[in-house]
Amino acid sequence: MLEIVPVPAFSDNYIWMVHDADSGETAVVDPGDAAPPLAEATRRGWTITQVWNTHWHPDHTGGNAAVKAATGAKVSGPAAETIGARDVALAEGDTLRIGSHDGRVIEIPGHTLGHIALVFEDDRIAFVGDTLFAMGCGRLFEGTAQQMHASLQRLVALPEETALYCGHEYTLANARFAAHAEPDNPAIAARLAEVEQMRAEGQVTLPTTVACERATNPFVRASDWQEFARLRAEKDSFR
Ligand code: FE
Ligand code: ZN
Numbered sequence: 001m002l003e004i005v006p007v008p009a010f011s012d013n014y015i016w017m018v019h020d021a022d023s024g025e026t027a028v029v030d031p032g033d034a035a036p037p038l039a040e041a042t043r044r045g046w047t048i049t050q051v052w053n054t055h056w057h058p059d060h061t062g063g064n065a066a067v068k069a070a071t072g073a074k075v076s077g078p079a080a081e082t083i084g085a086r087d088v089a090l091a092e093g094d095t096l097r098i099g100s101h102d103g104r105v106i107e108i109p110g111h112t113l114g115h116i117a118l119v120f121e122d123d124r125i126a127f128v129g130d131t132l133f134a135m136g137c138g139r140l141f142e143g144t145a146q147q148m149h150a151s152l153q154r155l156v157a158l159p160e161e162t163a164l165y166c167g168h169e170y171t172l173a174n175a176r177f178a179a180h181a182e183p184d185n186p187a188i189a190a191r192l193a194e195v196e197q198m199r200a201e202g203q204v205t206l207p208t209t210v211a212c213e214r215a216t217n218p219f220v221r222a223s224d225w226q227e228f229a230r231l232r233a234e235k236d237s238f239r
Pocket of ligand 2 (some may be wrong): 057059060132167168
């Protein structure tokens with residue numbers, strides 16, 4: 001079993017730490033800042049051996065060099081992007097390993113052109129960066145609406161119990177937009193109420209699951225890329 005813990009960073013990032021007790025390995029996903037995961041590793045007595053990046057944005061890679069300098073961790077990130085301190089370039093179909101757990105790389109362009117997800121199929125876990133968020137999706141900084149729509153559909157084609165670990169705590173704002181986009185969807189209304197409660201209590205709303213996103217994420221539920229594009233444009237200016 002992999003143990004996965006969120007380390008908050010900046011205003012709303014989560015740096016996920018993945019610990020494999022059998023091998024004693026620990027991976028850090030998207031360390032935009034080195035200090036929080038290094039402190040968490042010390043607190044837990046974990047040794048960081050790997051860094052995994054989903055995309056090049058500084059809030060996901062800014063701590064790569066310092067984590068590597070402090071721990072000797074091997075840094076793996078998307079081949080198609082410029083990733084600081086990278087040792088291993090990852091492309092579609094490549095495999096990552098922590099202990100005896102294998103992760104597969106899938107390319108999911110849209111937020112950035114080289115964005116990847118790391119899918120641990122046997123563990124029913126995927127790290128999806130800034131492509132899919134709970135009840136939402138990343139902005140289209142580099143890719144097209146067609147690409148992002150296809151990338152989201154790839155993610156929700158994973159087994160429905162798959163846990164999706166996203167890069168930011170955006171769930172409440174996304175839930176409010178989802179309730180606006182689908183006012184008659186009872187699953188969205190129920191989840192909005194639940195998320196409001198969780199955030200009021202300071203709880204982390206992630207991970208989400210494929211099944212949950214299929215039921216409550218308007219961007220996933222869009223029937224085609226044109227509807228997706230309309231929703232994404234509307235969300236960009238939604239208050
Ligand atoms: Fe990003
Ligand atoms: Zn980000």
